[in-house]
Amino acid sequence: MFRNAWLEKLTVVSPVAFGVIWGMFLPFLVWMGWGTVSVAAAFSLVVGGLWLWTLFEYAMHRFLFHLRLKWKPLQAFTFIMHGNHHASPNDRLRNMMPPIVSVPIAAAVWYACVSMVGPGGDWLFLGFISGYVVYDFTHFACHQWPMRGRMARAIKQHHMRHHHISEHGNYAITTPLWDRLFGTAITSAKPGN
Secondary structure (H helix, E strand, O other): OOOOHHHHHHOOOOHHHHHHHHHHHHHHHHHHHOOOOOHHHHHHHHHHHHHHHHHHHHHHHHHHHOOOOOOHHHHHHHHHHHHHHHHOOOOOOOOOOOHHHHHHHHHHHHHHHHHHHHHHHHHHHHHHHHHHHHHHHHHHHHHHOOOOOHHHHHHHHHHHHHHHOOOOOOOOOOOOHHHHHOOOOOOOOOOOO
16 A cells, blocks of 8 residues: 555554454453442443444444545545555455554543543443454454354355445444444345345
8 A cells, every 4th residue: 555665564464463462452451440340330331332332333434434525635544544445355464453543543432431431431441442353353254254154144244245235335344233223234235226
């Protein structure tokens, strides 16, 4: 994507590097949140964070990643952010969000969670960021693995319709329910239907 090799390296991430980064960070979040709220409250906040992630995932993909703009610099930004993935959907190093993007966004969301909830916000953020990690691994799997099993095949089919039938639907990856609720589900296997 970039002629500069250093810049190019910032735009990709391998699944191993992704797993190492977030595999170290998630236990750190548990440690940060430990003792701040009761176990029941922590559990409720994690579940709330997971739910919040699924809605964020849908909205981010629909309204930010597929933003249609006329101004050339913003068109370039949306291409770098997501359009390159549609240009090369099977590039295994571009199927997950690179840390140069995900870490600053995660830091802002973490700050917002703690600001809204107080110290228990670590648990809300743990749910949110765990949802993100599941989302990115699921997205990678949709593009790189056969995904056997009824639910896995259904998730892959849902996402592949976004890539191969219409970019204007099937925005959710981990929770296709949002596409049904918001009327953006693509159920046909044929373009234009």
